Amino acid sequence: SQTIHQWPATLVQPVGSPLSLECTVEGTSNPNLYWYRQAAGRGLQLLFYSIGIDQISSEVPQNLSASRPQDRQFILSSKKLLLSDSGFYLCAWDALTGELFFGEGSRLTVL
Amino acid sequence: AQKITQTQPGMFVQEKEAVTLDCTYDTSDQSYGLFWYKQPSSGEMIFLIYQGSYDEQNATEGRYSLNFQKARKSANLVISASQLGDSAMYFCAMREPYTGGFKTIFGAGTRLFVKA
Numbered sequence: 553s554q555t556i557h558q559w560p561a562t563l564v565q566p567v568g569s570p571l572s573l574e575c576t577v578e579g580t581s582n583p584n585l586y587w588y589r590q591a592a593g594r595g596l597q598l599l600f601y602s603i604g605i606d607q608i609s610s611e612v613p614q615n616l617s618a619s620r621p622q623d624r625q626f627i628l629s630s631k632k633l634l635l636s637d638s639g640f641y642l643c644a645w646d647a648l649t650g651e652l653f654f655g656e657g658s659r660l661t662v663l
Numbered sequence: 664a665q666k667i668t669q670t671q672p673g674m675f676v677q678e679k680e681a682v683t684l685d686c687t688y689d690t691s692d693q694s695y696g697l698f699w700y701k702q703p704s705s706g707e708m709i710f711l712i713y714q715g716s717y718d719e720q721n722a723t724e725g726r727y728s729l730n731f732q733k734a735r736k737s738a739n740l741v742i743s744a745s746q747l748g749d750s751a752m753y754f755c756a757m758r759e760p761y762t763g764g765f766k767t768i769f770g771a772g773t774r775l776f777v778k779a
Contacts, residue, residue: 609761
């Protein structure tokens, strides 16, 4: 069966520090992968999506970047965090039916 | 422009009553999918129900049904016989074709409170 994991679960980082969130999917090949961000009490904002290795589209210009070095690995990064980067980050992949399967989420607090 | 609109930031419902959560969408594509997800306080996202744009019948999954009105571009979620465990955030989402694949976008969500 397919599983998706992301880590770390919780991060507290100072402004200007780097960021790396990792997501891996097991049990499926060549999945479409997504990074979403959810601000407190708000909806999900699509940040990046990827249809394959090194094929990444960005939805919102910002100081975040994404990489997909392997088929089942999706990484969200930043060189210098801003206060506005705080939020709940969710990685997801979609099944053929279109249903999204989400990771556990990573809660980032930038101080 | 907003593509998924959920106009109810918060809703209250009495336990065992039915509740309708509103969702309208905007797309020029003929082929798209509509979804509802539940997010409890734990943060996990739980898939509830799916409606394809070509489906003529409204989707149902247990106590959940989707009231699909294509001409009005609405996809309201109906929860029958509400339970205390239904208290959560509910998100309407739309999956549409995009360059090389698909993307799914979400509404702002509705927080549902079920009262005992």
